[in-house]
Amino acid sequence: MAKNRTSKYNKKIGLSPGSVIYTGDKETQNLSIESFDYNSESVDEKTHGQIEDVFHFKTTKSVSWVNINGLNHVDAIEKIGAHYNLHPLTLEDIVNTSHRPKLDDYDNYVFVVLKMLYYDKDEQVITEQVSFILGESYVLSFQEAEGDVFNTVRERIRYAKGRIRTLGPDYLLYALIDAVTDHYFIVIETLSNKIEDLEDNLFNGFSQEEISQQIQNLKREVLKVRRAIFPLREIISKIEKNENNFIKDKTIHYFRDIYDHVVQISENIEIYREMIWGLMDMYMTTISNKMNEVVKVLTIISTIFIPLTFMAGIYGMNFDNIPELHYKYAYFVLWGIMIILFLSMLYYFKKKKWF
Template identity: 85%
Template sequence: MPKNRTSKYRKKLGLSPGSIIYTGDKETQELFIDSFDYNSEFLDEKTHANIEDVFHYKTTKSVTWININGLNHVDAIEKIGTHYNLHPLTLEDIVNTSHRPKIDDYDNYVFVVLKMLYHNANDEIINEQVCFILGENYVLSFQEAEGDVFETVRERIRYAKGRIRTLGSDYLLYALIDAVTDHYFMVIETMSNKIEDLEDNLFNGFSQEEISIQIQDLKREILKVRRAIFPLREIISKIEKNENNFIKDKTIHYFRDVYDHVIQISENIEIYRDMIWGLMDMYMTTLSNKMNEVMKVLTVISTIFIPLTFLAGIYGMNFANMPELHYQYSYFILWGVMIVLFLGMLYYFKKKKWF
């Protein structure tokens, strides 16, 4: 029975460009805001309940990272957009959770859309959109719900690890994008392990139906990961060209390192994609070989009984001396033999996994 699927774009049909309509499915998500305001000398980390509480960070001389969870709170998104002078099309893209990863340059900020991938407790791939606004001394990040891949960045800010507290907001944007990219490696590593396990199961003759379902799940996963990662090459390439004033030249080198990682991940994805198609071919070949083995055995059995059936067809049961005809329970014995033979053949075929 087909699943009931709803369109994410139906909410936006007929609306003018710049209409801020949340297209996700987390309608009851609470608004959660946390901020890091820092420089090399101090750190101010806070959690906020209202969007107005973070407005004053715009005028500080230190670097500020404001992380907003809860895209279903469109009013809060509009308020911060007005305060930071964000374009209506930017706000529209922020709450459009099915948007393709991209980068846009504006006069007063840079807008980046990425797909954040990670595994949940059930080993399922979570594909969540995350948006970044890079300004002169701030980074705004927008997420659909709590839970992300940025905890390592928070730790580096809290404990002044590395150079993050001594550099500007452009380096903070790099650190956040790098954290997203690092989790891509973890996702494809898990995918690689699944592919190797499936290969072993195919060679060991495990349940064919279960393996076919796992192959289909892997195909969907690889397509999801590919759609998330491939546009990132275009984003990093545009950043490398440094067509705006918000990313300093010395930070470009770090983005080049991210670009190398993205290329490596993209190559691995293509390899794994070919391996998954190879698994499907191997699965079909295994089914064909198994069917050939079954047909060979059945052909041998049929060949043995063909001459016996031929002789029985000519002479029938027309012999004068047949002691079984005079037994009182011959009919029931014959039925018993036939039933036992039938059940024995079923057991043999089941044991050989022919059905």
């Protein structure tokens, strides 16, 4: 039975460019805002109930990270966009949760869209869009719901681990993108384990219908991961060109490290994609072999019974002058010949290793 599917784009059809329309499915998500304002000496971490509470971070001399959860609150997104002078197309892309990862340069900020990937407790891959705005002294991040992969970044800011508190907002953007990229490794490792388990199940003769469903699910997962990760190479390439003043030259080296990771992940994804196609071919070969075994057994049975049926057909004809018809032991002789013929054919097939 076909599934009833609804398009995410119905809400945007016919509207002018720059219309801020939330296209996700988390319509009841609460608005959650957290901020980190820090320098090399101190850090101020807060949670906020109103979007207006984070307006002042635009002009602070320290580095500020404002994380906003709840893209369904379009009014709040428009307010912060107006205060931070964000382009309407940027706001449109922030709330468009199916947007392709990308990087856009504007006069007063850099806009980055990524896909955050992680597995839930049922080992189902979850894709969530996260958007970043890099300004002179701040980074704004927008997420669809609470829960992310940035806890390590928060810990580094709180306890001054590494160099994050001594560098600018461009390094903070690098740290956030790097956290997203690091979780890609966890995702592809889980994919690798799933493929290995599927190989074992295929060789151990699990239910054919179950194996087929697992292969289809893995194909969908790999395609979802591939769509999320591959555009990141283009994003990092744009950053390396350094066509804006927001990312310093000394931070470019760190982004190159992300590029190396993305190349490695992309290569692994292509390998896993080929492995899944190989599993599909193996699955089809297994089914074909089993069908061949069945056909071979039926063919042997048919071949054995053809001469027996021929003999039974001759002596089953209604003629009076069949020579052996009135012989006293004709019935037993016929049975003996048929049994000897049956055993002889079995011996011949066995000697030829046909079964």
